Amino acid sequence: MCNIRSLLCALVLALPFSGIAHADIIDSWGAVKTPPPPALKPVTVTDPAHTALLLLDFDTSTCNDNERPDCVASLPHIADLLGRARQANLMTVYSLTSTGTLATVPSVIAAKGDEHVVRSGVDKFLNTDLEEALKSRGIQTVIIAGTVAHGAVLYTASEAALRGFKVVVATDGMSSKEPFGELSTAWILANAPAGVARNVTLTRSSMIGFPQ
Known part of the structure; x- marks a missing residue:
């Protein structure tokens, strides 16, 4: 007598090769409609002593009109x-690319020299002391701006959220080579599961208020 369980397993394994047509995920990409931009929300910094500003990977070698004009515009x-x-005395952190230095940060947002600095790949928590530095100051909320949006901003914001920080992303302060990189980053952060989206607020710089 045939073993029914064995027959079912054989049938499942045979399906992909049985000539039955299966939808191809990649084939559907061309029909995808771009989703609308996520809503931006105003943010009021009520606790400056426990809030930090993270400026990620700004470097004149890439933040220029030829390489990344959106970065210049930001x-x-x-x-x-x-x-x-700075007027509200927030902790400020700069991240550097593998070849960057504080001297290559665009002059309009140059460091004063007493800020914390980390150097890493797209995730600025990986193999750096960023989390330790933030927690040693009692930081609970991080405001993030940076380039590229789908690199340093996406991965650092996601990792910050997963580590329990509240994350505010200044969307007019994140840039990519293509606008889709910026939009897709905003969409992912607004819709990501596993504790990311609920800890992330998307806004623009002018919608962030500080104590007077």
Whole structure:
């Protein structure tokens, strides 16, 4: 007598080779409609002592009109945000690319010299002391701006959220070579599962308020 369980297993294994047509995930990509941009929400920094501003991977070798014009366009917004954050005495952290230095950060958002600095790949928590530095200051919320959006911003914001920080992303302060990189990053952060989306707020720099 045939073993029914064995027959079922054989049938399942045979299905992909039985000539039955199966939908191809990749074939569906061409029909995907771009989703609308996620809603941006105003943010009020009520506890500056426990809030930090993270400026990720700004470097004149890539943040220029030839390589990444959107990065150049973002600099005035970031400069304004940085100025207001400094007035409110927020902790400021700069991350550097593998070849960057503080001297190559665009002058309009240049470091003063007493900020914390980390160097890593797309995840600025990986193999750095970023989490330790933030927690030693009692930081509970991080405001993030950076380039590239689908690199340093996406992975650092996601990792910060997973580590229990509240994350505010200044979307006019994140840039990619293509606008789709910026939109896709915003969409992923707004819709990501596993504790990311609920800890992330998308906003723009002018919608972030500080104590007077």
